[in-house]
Amino acid sequence: MSADFMLRGGQVVTPHGVKRLDIAVGGGKITELAEEITGGPALDASGLHIFAGVVDAHVHLNEPGRTHWEGFETGTQALAAGGATSFLDMPLNSSPPVLTRERFEEKAALGQQKSLIDFGLWGGLTPLNLEQLDELAEAGVIGFKAFMSHSGLDEFPAADDLTLYEGMRAAKRLGRVVATHAESNEFTRRLTEVARAAGKRGVRDYLASRPVVTELEAVGRALLFAHETGAALHLVHLSSGAAVALAYEGKQKGIDVTIETCPHYLHFTDADVERIGAALKCAPPLRPKAVQDDLWRELLAGHVDIVGSDHSPAPPEMKTSENFFELWGGISGAQSTLNVLLAGGHHARGLPLEAVAALCALNPANRFGLPQKGRVEVGADADFALVDLGASFELGQLFDRWSQNPYRGQTFRGQVKATYLRGQKVYENGQFGEVRGQLLKPV
Known part of the structure; x- marks a missing residue:
């Protein structure tokens, strides 16, 4: 499957280790993982950790x-x-x-x-x-x-x-x-x-x-x-x-x-x-x-x-x-x-x-029977959280319905910069995409 785009230069976190890898995404799936993937449009993820x-x-x-x-x-x-x-x-x-x-x-x-x-x-x-x-x-x-x-x-x-x-x-x-x-x-x-x-x-x-x-x-x-x-x-x-x-x-x-x-x-x-x-x-x-x-x-x-x-x-x-x-x-x-x-x-x-x-x-x-989720590997859904582990921030901007949130004002290290769902950007720096979720059933 050809790649729609690549995440290049990020530190990819898996349960087996952390490694600098490029990730190719096509048709909402991860199509390739390698130390270097050439060609195609690329997003620079250097300096960020990429979690499933x-x-x-x-x-x-x-x-x-x-x-x-x-x-x-x-x-x-x-x-x-x-x-x-x-x-x-x-x-x-x-x-x-x-x-x-x-x-x-x-x-x-x-x-x-x-x-x-x-x-x-x-x-x-x-x-x-x-x-x-x-x-x-x-x-x-x-x-x-x-x-x-x-x-x-x-x-x-x-x-x-x-x-x-x-x-x-x-x-x-x-x-x-x-x-x-x-x-x-x-x-x-x-x-x-x-x-x-x-x-x-x-x-x-x-x-x-x-x-x-x-x-x-x-x-x-x-x-x-x-x-x-x-x-x-x-x-x-x-x-x-x-x-x-x-x-x-x-x-x-x-x-x-x-x-x-x-x-x-x-x-x-x-x-x-x-x-x-x-x-x-x-x-x-x-x-x-x-x-x-x-x-x-x-x-x-x-x-x-x-x-x-x-x-x-x-x-x-x-x-x-x-x-x-x-x-x-x-x-x-x-x-x-x-x-x-x-x-x-x-x-x-x-x-x-x-x-x-x-x-x-x-x-x-x-x-819970969702083999396409929760992993950064070829064939899985291209679901990512891009995190700046060096960023220290105070949680102030909350997006749930009510403001009675005990985490408000807490200082954390490691800020989510962007979230991708099936290869589509659903969140970045306080803004949301037009993606809609799909119903998941266990297999």
């Missing part, structure tokens, strides 16, 4: 039904500005949630109209739709998302043990992954009731209502069900090193499990929640620095597979209350995943560039 476009496996863009929280247009602007070229959207908080083929097709059509980058869709796994899992798989869901505690929305109820077990059996038969929000419903519900009955309403009261043990109990249960059913399990947004260690132990014993954490758990601590407030409320909550240090140790040891943003914004009025329990729990972070990993945390923890490429691109593409 980020595949954000955990995003809430809430369309249709709650587009005023966040929608495909603004959400994908933020993603593209952060170097993402693909995302996997969760079945909530769109309304109604994606529990049937009809809801899947409605959401997919909106995404193809409005999304700037490629996307896949998760389907829900709840007590309401066990009979619809087959039709969702046939429609093309990435996998099934279940909550082991209250989701915050009554229309997306938590999966009781039997629902989760039966859902995993079905997912095994259908060849799909089950993603679980692993917090014990019994623990979190009772601790919240006790705290609120005692009139507790502060930041520390909320944090105390969701201790690490609530995560560990649910992770252990999800691993047991995955072991019994043989299902592929994806543990989303683990917040503690202890939870990662427990899940990794299960993987070593042969359970088909992947482990995800989020940038906010790596970048912020409970002290930041007290300082910043509502913009950092989430579940599981942010942890003390010692717990964060444990999480980093697990990450650096290679025990975490995927880092996803869990971007979940809400309008300012839902983030305003004197009672911290009443605030919507969700963090806006679609634009910052790559920056947090490149920074290596507050103390430059030494995360290699190769590991960054694996955590936010190659591993999610592999886990």
Whole structure:
């Protein structure tokens, strides 16, 4: 295939190393990788590092039904500005949630109209739709998302043990992954009731209502069900090193499990929640620095597979209350995943560039059946993030719908200069192209 253009002179980052290479692009694909490619139009990438476009496996863009929280247009602007070229959207908080083929097709059509980058869709796994899992798989869901505690929305109820077990059996038969929000419903519900009955309403009261043990109990249960059913399990947004260690132990014993954490758990601590407030409320909550240090140790040891943003914004009025329990729990972070990993945390923890490429691109593409994504190699989609690792900048220009973003004002090193989707420029220096995303289905 002839080349439409070349990226010349960049440092190409792959999970196997960093090397100065020219990249030829034709028909939206990578057609050649070599130390020197001659001829044809070329873009000078010297001085920049070229990463495969980020595949954000955990995003809430809430369309249709709650587009005023966040929608495909603004959400994908933020993603593209952060170097993402693909995302996997969760079945909530769109309304109604994606529990049937009809809801899947409605959401997919909106995404193809409005999304700037490629996307896949998760389907829900709840007590309401066990009979619809087959039709969702046939429609093309990435996998099934279940909550082991209250989701915050009554229309997306938590999966009781039997629902989760039966859902995993079905997912095994259908060849799909089950993603679980692993917090014990019994623990979190009772601790919240006790705290609120005692009139507790502060930041520390909320944090105390969701201790690490609530995560560990649910992770252990999800691993047991995955072991019994043989299902592929994806543990989303683990917040503690202890939870990662427990899940990794299960993987070593042969359970088909992947482990995800989020940038906010790596970048912020409970002290930041007290300082910043509502913009950092989430579940599981942010942890003390010692717990964060444990999480980093697990990450650096290679025990975490995927880092996803869990971007979940809400309008300012839902983030305003004197009672911290009443605030919507969700963090806006679609634009910052790559920056947090490149920074290596507050103390430059030494995360290699190769590991960054694996955590936010190659591993999610592999886990969720997207072989054309997440890699800089011949035949793959020409999805790139061009990053100036020498550039230090304060994050001020944000593209998601609301400004309650905890990363605003944070200083990062390593600025995304441009993002390419299938060989087309979707973002450069604060401006967006006319590209439209395509629906991704697992293969």
